[in-house]
Amino acid sequence: MSKPHSATVAARAGIAQDSAYGAVTPPLYLTSTYELKAFKQPGKYDYSRSNNPTRDLLGDALAELEGGAKGLITGTGMSACLLALQLIGPEDTLVIPHDCYGGSYRLFLNLANRKKAFKLVVVNFQQTDWADQVKAAQPKMIWVETPSNPLLQITDIKATAELAKTLNAILVVDNTFLSPALQNPIALGADIVVHSTTKFINGHSDIVGGALIAKDAAVGDELKWWANCLGVTGGAFDAYQTLRGLRTLLPRIKHHQHNAELVVDFLQKQPLVGRVYYPGLKDHPGHAIAKAQQHGFGSMLSFDLAADEAYLAVFFEALQCFTLAQSLGGIESLICHPGSMTHASLDAATQKAAGIGPTLIRLSVGIEDAQDLIADLAQAFAAVEAAVQQKAKTPSVRSGSATAAEKSAQQQFRLNPALSVLW
Structure with a gap:
């Protein structure tokens, strides 16, 4: 069978993958910990902050939909943003759009000013000289939100990705407003895609969650390490609900x-x-x-x-x-x-x-x-x-x-x- 379409990937997310009893709908693994096979012989799962089967099903489905190598599920959309920022440090510069979501702006501004976590440059991507502004900043990471919240302004992802490549910068795209159903930033050159899964991916306003999809497997592994270290991974029940919402x-x-x-x-x-x-x-x-x-x-x-x-x-x-x-x-x-x-x-x-x-x-x-x-x-x-x-x-x-x-x-x-x- 050729590569399935997005509707098929979403509808069959986690379906018929239960190895224990052959359940068509995947079970919800609410356990916090897992039994070792023997002394010093842990299995794939040992502790649910690190790994959880339900959460992994959602991450894998979103990675496939976005065309990425690894999908990580976080407790909130803001924790997905925080997780992406672990790839930069105090000497690095983060470029953000002037009209990004208020919660994201608050996070970027306070981490830069109060914690000195990185240097921050705000760029208006709607101005004709936006590329020159970004070049002048010499960023390690470029953050794009398109369409923007709340004015629905559009940023050219492909053009930004090409510029990021010349600057050896990481391009992160917030895809919350469209979901992978309507936009796939990685195919346009983005390195990382973030989502508030609270929104369209879950679609029923009954959970809060986030996701981060990495284009490169090694970057995904590094971010997974940070997710476990920081404790920002999402809960199994929320992942189960989101997986259910994703299918429609x-x-x-x-x-x-x-x-x-x-x-x-x-x-x-x-x-x-x-x-x-x-x-x-x-x-x-x-x-x-x-x-x-x-x-x-x-x-x-x-x-x-x-x-x-x-x-x-x-x-x-x-x-x-x-x-x-x-x-x-x-x-x-x-x-x-x-x-x-x-x-x-x-x-x-x-x-x-x-x-x-x-x-x-x-x-x-x-x-x-x-x-x-x-x-x-x-x-x-x-x-x-x-x-x-x-x-x-x-x-x-x-x-x-x-x-x-x-x-x-x-x-x-x-x-x-x-x-x-x-x-």
Whole structure:
């Protein structure tokens, strides 16, 4: 049989591989430790932080889907990022994009500034001289996130990989927004691919996890050593759940993407939408590159609400199908305000530099009926329009005390213990 297609690899991940009883669906190995065959004769598995059969099945499946030599499963997406950073040291330079995920940016910035773990250079890969900026930094590692979070900006992976090769640098690509179903960075020249498996790979918003896929087996072995040393490997149950979700990745992605295209078409016609950020649009700056390096445009999109940010609460409150929450990639549709949620760890100046405006809204389009999703957005826009008209009819009573109250509310928001992890 020739090399199977991605849909087949995903659907059959771990299937019919049970050597003990021939179970079609692989068993869940919850054990923490394993019996030695005899004194000083350990088997393939000895302790589950180091190795676990369930976790290995998921790692092997993701490695095959991404075209890598080794797949490592971590406890979270951020621990996958941390694991990749073990390949560089204090004298090395890491180049990151100016608009990467807020959690990644926080990790890079604090490891560089507070721990002196490496030198950090931030580059805008959307500028025409991005290659010159990267060359000037002389990096040991280049980090790319494409499409970017939350503005869906596109970076040319192949061009970046060619540059990385001339600089003898390691190219790491965060492929979370598309999954291996829609983009394969290793085939484009990347050395390492990272995922938050919490998102599309698992697809059901019921576990937190991460993955790192290495192109080179030796690099994969080194990173596996570090994963065990640091204790960042994922749990067996989470791997089992993710493996189960992975089997439906391809059909889920198709439905996600179909719905997203219909939602984008709807948003483009709305007077309360300032700009839609979606690589599938022909006028998107990265459309041509996305079309060349992706197998589809995905189901993540953002837009600017063409109204004062005071109306964001009205918009979110009116929604019924879209859930206001962190994360993305689940079968349910989620909506978030990047400035106060996913990218809250970025200060105002950094958010502005990244293009994250105060009324930017991000959607993770799920697999519900598209017409229900569109109707939900329509009634939320209607609620905003009604609020705007009501305010126009009401005499202004704005005063200095009102402004002080708003400032106090913002201060209380940032002091919320539940949100302190963001900053």
